Amino acid sequence: MASFMHASRASVAIMRWLKGAIEAAPRGFLPEIYTRRTSFRDGFSCNSRVVSVPFRCSFQRVLVKCNHSLAKTVPYSDPPSSKDVNQLHEFIDRSRKLMVLTGAGISTESGIPDYRSPKGAYSTGFKPITHQQFVRSSNFRRRYWARSYAGWKKFIHSQPNTAHYALASLERVGRVNFMVTQNVDRLHHRAGSNPLELHGTVYEVICLDCGSSISRESFQEQLKAANPKWAAEIEKLDGGPTGSDENLGVQRPDADVEIDKKFWEEEFDIPDCQDCGGVLKPDVVFFGDNVPKERADKAIKGARECDAFLVLGSSVMTMSAFRLARAAHEANAPIAIVSIGDTRADDLASLKITARCGEILPRLLDVGCLAVPSASIS
Structure with a gap:
């Protein structure tokens, strides 16, 4: 547990910086969720978020201050339950070639509205x-x-939110094999990810x-x-x-x-x-246009080769997105969806969770120990 003692010192500095950032701008930079290898007394190791429990509680309190500024763009949803978090954690943990598809719902908590939510x-x-x-x-x-x-x-x-950072953290430690985004805002890139931009930028x-x-x-x-x-x-x-x-x-x-x-x-x-x-x-790619063939082919190839397909914040209504979910389903890859409201791929999913992406993804990094492939650990 020594690592968490060291982390608490870092938490103080991060909290001071975070408070200043949010006071300066309602949607200021959120601290990057980072990972490191941590050894425990019973001899096993895992990649764990190095942020103390008191810091996480303080972080949530600070975020409440800027929630009012997001009320116009973020659809309401009850907080995810512990069961939701555990089920999503298990879904990701079982996968070794996870493909992630993100939509506008992952950026609403950054103040960018989506199209189809209430x-x-x-x-x-x-x-x-x-x-x-x-x-x-x-x-x-x-x-x-x-x-x-x-x-x-x-x-x-607009700045990346906790969902973008949590996803980038999972990507860095090898738990996301391939990411495709329907978004054109490049918030994933600013958080440290490198997704295929299905609809351009x-x-x-x-x-x-x-x-x-x-x-x-x-x-x-x-x-x-x-x-x-x-x-x-x-x-x-x-x-x-x-x-x-x-x-x-x-x-x-x-x-x-x-x-x-x-x-x-x-x-x-x-x-x-x-x-x-x-x-x-x-x-x-405006409505009525087609995704460039080379880009579409790369996305389809990823869907056919993945062993699990995770949809985050997308209604999967566009054919370019639904085609990917269908290809993964036809390749016998299980599908999980985290979104608010119905999606076009609900009938294909083995797991559907109604939640804000920014409320559930960071909690994944606090649950158990992700079985990170050894090659991904430096």
């Missing part, structure tokens, strides 16, 4: 842009990029004609330079209301926010590709 974007009547609309209509492109410009600053300040912008790409941050500056008048007006909003419509200023899942039509119907200029003059588009 508090999701669809509940307010929101309709996401389709691939056909973006490609065929300059008016839809102006609408998208004006809204994206307005929401970008807020979006990039908003952090890159591509040309539909020549295929060249630039960073979204660079394109933000191009949009600002091309629209100084509207950029100044939009930046004054700072995420606040822009009219009588209660949905104005609301953050959407793909980095955009609701803004008044005046910001995009009149004279909002969209820069062309600097290489060929073509149309620029975020490197995401």
